[in-house]
Amino acid sequence: MILAFECDAENVAMCAPDDVSVLFEFHPIFESIPWLTRTHFLIVLAALLAIGLMYFGLRKRRLVPGKFQLVAESAFNFVDQGIAKDVIGKGGERYTPYLLSIFLFILFGNMFEVTPLVNFPVTSRMAIPAFLAIVTWFIFVIAGIAKQGLGYFGHLLWPPGVPVGLKPLVGIIEFISTIFVRPFSLAVRLFANLVAGHVMLSLLLGTAGIFVWGFIQGDLGFGKALTGGAWFILGVGIFVFEILVAFLQAYIFTLLSAVYIQTSVHPEH
Amino acid sequence: MDQAAAEALKGALAVIGYGLAAIGPGLGIGVLAGNAVQAMARQPEAAGMVRTTMFLGIAFTEALALIGFVLFFLA
Numbered sequence: 649m650i651l652a653f654e655c656d657a658e659n660v661a662m663c664a665p666d667d668v669s670v671l672f673e674f675h676p677i678f679e680s681i682p683w684l685t686r687t688h689f690l691i692v693l694a695a696l697l698a699i700g701l702m703y704f705g706l707r708k709r710r711l712v713p714g715k716f717q718l719v720a721e722s723a724f725n726f727v728d729q730g731i732a733k734d735v736i737g738k739g740g741e742r743y744t745p746y747l748l749s750i751f752l753f754i755l756f757g758n759m760f761e762v763t764p765l766v767n768f769p770v771t772s773r774m775a776i777p778a779f780l781a782i783v784t785w786f787i788f789v790i791a792g793i794a795k796q797g798l799g800y801f802g803h804l805l806w807p808p809g810v811p812v813g814l815k816p817l818v819g820i821i822e823f824i825s826t827i828f829v830r831p832f833s834l835a836v837r838l839f840a841n842l843v844a845g846h847v848m849l850s851l852l853l854g855t856a857g858i859f860v861w862g863f864i865q866g867d868l869g870f871g872k873a874l875t876g877g878a879w880f881i882l883g884v885g886i887f888v889f890e891i892l893v894a895f896l897q898a899y900i901f902t903l904l905s906a907v908y909i910q911t912s913v914h915p916e917h
Numbered sequence: 918m919d920q921a922a923a924e925a926l927k928g929a930l931a932v933i934g935y936g937l938a939a940i941g942p943g944l945g946i947g948v949l950a951g952n953a954v955q956a957m958a959r960q961p962e963a964a965g966m967v968r969t970t971m972f973l974g975i976a977f978t979e980a981l982a983l984i985g986f987v988l989f990f991l992a
Binding site for chain 2: 668730734735833836837839840841843844896899900903904907
């Protein structure tokens with residue numbers, strides 16, 4: 649959103665940033681602490697919000713839940729019933745703590761995109777989805793080895809019922825798809841969705857802001873102001889859609905993590 | 918070809934590439950969602966299961982378009 653106000657004032661209407669990374673990289677908050685940027689602050693904030701919701705929501709549990717407890721309980725039930733037990737099946741509740749943590753962390757991280765005055769999804773920095781995907785990768789590989797021993801790698805390479813002649817080909821494809829493509833696509837899916845949303849909102853609302861501001865300053869005509877208004881209406885529509893995307897991507901990341909764990913602990917399916 | 922023209926051409930090619938990358942997933946998600954709606958209409962009691970499976974399918978199909986989108990920025 650800030651892209652327009654950093655360039656020279658003579659040519660307000662047409663000013664493109666050099667690079668799209670202007671929208672994603674920030675200067676340190678304090679000059680003396682170079683590692684503390686807005687991104688770092690928001691990561692910690694998302695984690696604290698997730699912990700805080702669960703801690704304060706479930707600290708004093710009552711039979712008739714208050715508002716806070718209701719939210720915390722429905723988030724827990726959504727992940728526990730809808731994802732862990734439904735997808736993983738028997739023994740799924742062991743993975744509920746992990747799934748609930750990543751669900752809440754990603755959800756809060758995504759929701760920063762549509763929070764007024766923050767407007768930056770921390771999950772649009774590749775480090776965070778990549779780290780979460782690597783953690784999921786370790787969990788499903790270790791769960792598979794713990795459950796099936798070294799036979800896990802046999803199952804991983806050759807699903808039951810593969811004819812002998814096809815084994816080399818299927819083995820290579822399955823190995824690449826499980827070990828490399830799974831974590832990569834898991835991370836890229838979350839990252840790219842949030843980047844797309846952030847760029848789209850910045851462009852639409854930023855353009856609307858420049859055009860309307862230029863009209864108020866007297867630099868631009870009334871037609872430009874009307875165009876800016878149209879961009880603004882479209883931007884608000886996308887804004888509402890992004891709330892849905894933020895929730896859906898958190899859900900999909902958690903769901904796919906559960907599916908990957910399920911293929912490790914119940915190889916017969 | 919001078920530098921500016923090469924840059925402009927690169928940008929235009931990246932846009933075309935992303936457009937091509939979006940065709941397949943677009944068709945795929947359309948087919949997937951359409952069939953999921955049909956399944957839900959025929960068997961409303963299985964709607965929950967169909968919805969979960971539909972989201973899974975959409976997530977896998979969408980990945981190709983998103984990789985195209987990332988390459989579009991890298992280009």
